[in-house]
Amino acid sequence: MxxxxxxxxxxxxxxxxxxxxxxxxxxxxxxxxxxxxxxxxxxxxxxxxxxxxxxxxxxxxxxxxxxxxxxxxxxxxxxxxxxxxxxxxxxxxxxxxxxxxxxxxxxxxxxxxxxxxxxxxxxxxxxxxxxxxxxxxxxxxxxxxxxxxxxxxxxxxxxxxxxxxxxxxxxxxxxxxxxxxxxxxxxxxxxxxxxxxxxxxxxxxxxxxxxxxxxxxxxxxxxxxxxxxxxxxxxxxxxxxxxxxxxxxxxxxxxxxxxxxxxxxxxxxxxxxxxxxxxxxxxxxxxxxxxxxxxxxxxxxxxxxxxxxxxxxDEEKYWAEQRYTFENGLPIDFQWLRTPDADRIFSTEGGKLRLFGRESIGSWFEQALVARRQTHFSYDAETVIDFKPTDERTFAGLTAYYSRYNFFYLTVTAHSDGQRELLLMSSEVSWPDGNLNFPAEPVQIPNEGKVKLALRIRGRRLQFFYAMEGKELQPIGPVLDASILSDECGGHQAHGSFTGAFVGVAASDLNGTAAAAEFDYFLYRPQHDPSDRYEVDNLQ
CATH class of the missing domain: 2.115.10.20 (Glycosyl hydrolase domain; family 43)
Structure with a gap:
C-alpha cells in the first residue's frame, strides 16, 4: 500500500x-x-x-x-x-x-x-x-x-x-x-x-x-x-x-x-x-x-x-516528455472530432501525419483536427509543418483547443496574393457569436521551407513561437490567457461544458480542395510550475 x-x-x-x-x-x-x-x-x-x-x-x-x-x-x-x-x-x-x-x-x-x-x-x-x-x-x-x-x-x-x-x-x-x-x-x-x-x-x-x-x-x-x-x-x-x-x-x-x-x-x-x-x-x-x-x-x-x-x-512516467512520431499510425493518445471517416481527414502513410484541409476549426461536422489531452497545468508543445497554402482560406498549424467557441490557433496561411504568412487566431470566449479575434498582425514568411511551431503554457500564461528551418524559435503575438480553455469558459452556462483542454494540429481548406499539411512529429513536454499548488503537491 x-x-x-x-x-x-x-x-x-x-x-x-x-x-x-x-x-x-x-x-x-x-x-x-x-x-x-x-x-x-x-x-x-x-x-x-x-x-x-x-x-x-x-x-x-x-x-x-x-x-x-x-x-x-x-x-x-x-x-x-x-x-x-x-x-x-x-x-x-x-x-x-x-x-x-x-x-x-x-x-x-x-x-x-x-x-x-x-x-x-x-x-x-x-x-x-x-x-x-x-x-x-x-x-x-x-x-x-x-x-x-x-x-x-x-x-x-x-x-x-x-x-x-x-x-x-x-x-x-x-x-x-x-x-x-x-x-x-x-x-x-x-x-x-x-x-x-x-x-x-x-x-x-x-x-x-x-x-x-x-x-x-x-x-x-x-x-x-x-x-x-x-x-x-x-x-x-x-x-x-x-x-x-x-x-x-x-x-x-x-x-x-x-x-x-x-x-x-x-x-x-x-x-x-x-x-x-x-x-x-x-x-x-x-x-x-x-x-x-x-x-x-x-x-x-x-x-x-x-x-x-x-x-x-510511477511519477517519472507522469512527468516524462512524449515525442510522438507516426511510423506506426496515429498514437493512441490522440483523438479527432466527430467523424468516423478518419481517412478523409488524416493519413500516416510515409511516417508523417498528413492532414487534409476540410471545414473550419469551428465546424460541428468534418474538421481535420488531431489532438491529445492537456494533462498538466504547465507544458511545452512543438511540431514541424510542411504546408503550401494558396490563399487566406487555406491554413494549418498548432492549436490549444477547448471547443468551437474557445481555442488559440497559430496557422501557416497565405495572403490573398499567395504570399505565405503566419496568422494567430483566437476565439477568446466568443460565445454566442463565434467570431474570431486576431491577437497579432500577420508575419510574412518565405513561400518555401518547413516551419517549426511551438507553444508554452505556464499556468494561465500562453505564448506561441515559430522558427524557419535552421533558425531559433522566436515569440509571436502577446502572452494569452490559457485559463479560458476551461469548462467555465466553454461557451455555455453552468453545467453546460463538459470536456477539457487539448493541444494538437489542424488544417482547414475553406475552398473545398482538401489542401494537405504534413507534420513531422509532435512533442508534449510537461513542466513544473512552482506557482501552481497542484504541481508542487505532486512533487512532494
Whole structure:
C-alpha cells in the first residue's frame, strides 16, 4: 500500500465507470464529441493506469457529425457478467434548452481490446445508462429520465427496465425507482447488490460546484429506495477550499482482499475565477461498509487529495516528455472530432501525419483536427509543418483547443496574393457569436521551407513561437490567457461544458480542395510550475 495523489486519470476523463475482472481493473470514461468514443484505462494496482482501447471506433457504432460541443458520448458504463464485457453509452444529439435528444446503446466483447459488437439501440428517454447483472441471471437497464414539461429542472428520476440479451431489446414494464433528493438533477445511476440489499449510487446537483454522489438502498430491485442517512457519500459543495472540487458521478469497486474504493469525477480549479482547464478528471477514494450496511467514504464526504491504494505510482512516467512520431499510425493518445471517416481527414502513410484541409476549426461536422489531452497545468508543445497554402482560406498549424467557441490557433496561411504568412487566431470566449479575434498582425514568411511551431503554457500564461528551418524559435503575438480553455469558459452556462483542454494540429481548406499539411512529429513536454499548488503537491 502507498499514498498517491489524486487524480488517477488527469486531464479530461469524466464520469468514470470502474470494473475488476480477476486482478485487472478497468475504467471507462466519457469522450463527448471526440472520436473514437469512450476511453478505457487498465491497471493492476489502482495507482498506475494505461489507456488500452477506445471501443467505439467505426461508423456502425458511432457517428457524431453534427453533434454540438459537449454532446456525443456521455457517461459509459462498463460491466462484466462472468463471460463477456458489456458497455452501454449515450450519443447526445442536443442538450441545450428544454429538449434532450439522447440515444442509448449497448455493445459487448469477449476481450477488453475487442473487437466490440455493433450496437443494440435501447431507448432515448434520458442519458447516463447503466447495465446491472443480477445474481439470478437477469439483466437490468437503468438511466435517468427527462421531462421537458417540468420547470425549472427537467430531471424526472431513475428508470429501470429489464434487458433481454437474447431478444436484443428492453422488455417488460418501465418503473421510475428513485426521484433523488432536494439537491435535484439526479443522474449517473449504478446498481449493486450486497447482503440482500440493492444499492443505487447516483450523481446529483449538476456537474459544477454543487455536484455530489448520493446513495440509496432497497430490499427489491424496483424499490422503494431509502436515501443514505448522510444523503451524500461524496461532495465538495460545502468545502470551497478543498483541492478537488465538483466531486460526484462515481462508481464502486472491490479489491481481491475486500477493500472498497469509489472512483469519481472532480475538477481542480485554478485562478481567482476557479477555472478547470483540465476539465473533469477521475479521482479515487477509499470507502468502507459500516455495521449499518451503509457505505461511507474514508475521511469523507469531502474527497481527499491523498489516498492509500495497493500500488505505488510511477511519477517519472507522469512527468516524462512524449515525442510522438507516426511510423506506426496515429498514437493512441490522440483523438479527432466527430467523424468516423478518419481517412478523409488524416493519413500516416510515409511516417508523417498528413492532414487534409476540410471545414473550419469551428465546424460541428468534418474538421481535420488531431489532438491529445492537456494533462498538466504547465507544458511545452512543438511540431514541424510542411504546408503550401494558396490563399487566406487555406491554413494549418498548432492549436490549444477547448471547443468551437474557445481555442488559440497559430496557422501557416497565405495572403490573398499567395504570399505565405503566419496568422494567430483566437476565439477568446466568443460565445454566442463565434467570431474570431486576431491577437497579432500577420508575419510574412518565405513561400518555401518547413516551419517549426511551438507553444508554452505556464499556468494561465500562453505564448506561441515559430522558427524557419535552421533558425531559433522566436515569440509571436502577446502572452494569452490559457485559463479560458476551461469548462467555465466553454461557451455555455453552468453545467453546460463538459470536456477539457487539448493541444494538437489542424488544417482547414475553406475552398473545398482538401489542401494537405504534413507534420513531422509532435512533442508534449510537461513542466513544473512552482506557482501552481497542484504541481508542487505532486512533487512532494
Amino acid at each position: 502507498s499514498l498517491i495523489t489524486n487524480p488517477i486519470l488527469p486531464g479530461f476523463n469524466p464520469d468514470p465507470s470502474i470494473l475488476r475482472v480477476g486482478d485487472d481493473y478497468y475504467i471507462a470514461t466519457s469522450t463527448f464529441e471526440w472520436f473514437p468514443g469512450v476511453q478505457i484505462h487498465h491497471s493492476k494496482d489502482l495507482a498506475n493506469w494505461e489507456l488500452v482501447t477506445r471501443p467505439l471506433n467505426r461508423k456502425t457504432q458511432l457517428d457524431m457529425r453534427g453533434d454540438p460541443d459537449s454532446c456525443g458520448v456521455w457517461a459509459p458504463c462498463l460491466t462484466h457478467d462472468g463471460e463477456k464485457f458489456w458497455l452501454v453509452y449515450t450519443d447526445v444529439k442536443r442538450k441545450d434548452g428544454s429538449f434532450k435528444d439522447a440515444h442509448n446503446y449497448i455493445v459487448w466483447a469477449d476481450r477488453i481490446e475487442g473487437p466490440w459488437s455493433d450496437p443494440i439501440y435501447t431507448n432515448s428517454s434520458g442519458f447516463d445508462p447503466s447495465l446491472f447483472h443480477d445474481d439470478d441471471g437477469r439483466k437490468w437497464f437503468i438511466n435517468m429520465t427527462w421531462d421537458h414539461r417540468r420547470r425549472p429542472l427537467l430531471f424526472a428520476g431513475i428508470a429501470l427496465q429489464e434487458f433481454d440479451p437474447n431478444a436484443g431489446k428492453l422488455v417488460g414494464p418501465i418503473k421510475n425507482i428513485y426521484k433523488g433528493t432536494d439537491l435535484k438533477l439526479v443522474e449517473g445511476p449504478h446498481l449493486y447488490k450486497r447482503n440482500g440489499w440493492y444499492y443505487l449510487l447516483t450523481a446529483e446537483g449538476g456537474t459544477a460546484y454543487d455536484h455530489a454522489c448520493t446513495f440509496a438502498r432497497s430490499r427489491t430491485i424496483d424499490g422503494p429506495y431509502e436515501t443514505h442517512p448522510d444523503q451524500y457519500v461524496l461532495t465538495s459543495k460545502d468545502a470551497p477550499l478543498a483541492a478537488i472540487q465538483r466531486a460526484g458521478h462515481g462508481d464502486l469497486v472491490e479489491t481481491p482482499d475486500g477493500k472498497t474504493y469509489l472512483v469519481h469525477l472532480g475538477g481542480r480549479p485554478t485562478t481567482q475565477e476557479r477555472r478547470c482547464v483540465l476539465g473533469r478528471e477521475t479521482s479515487i477514494q477509499e470507502a468502507y461498509w459500516g455495521e449499518d450496511d451503509w457505505l461511507y467514504v474514508k475521511n469523507g464526504p469531502v474527497p481527499s487529495l491523498h489516498v492509500e491504494v495497493p500500488g505505488r505510482r
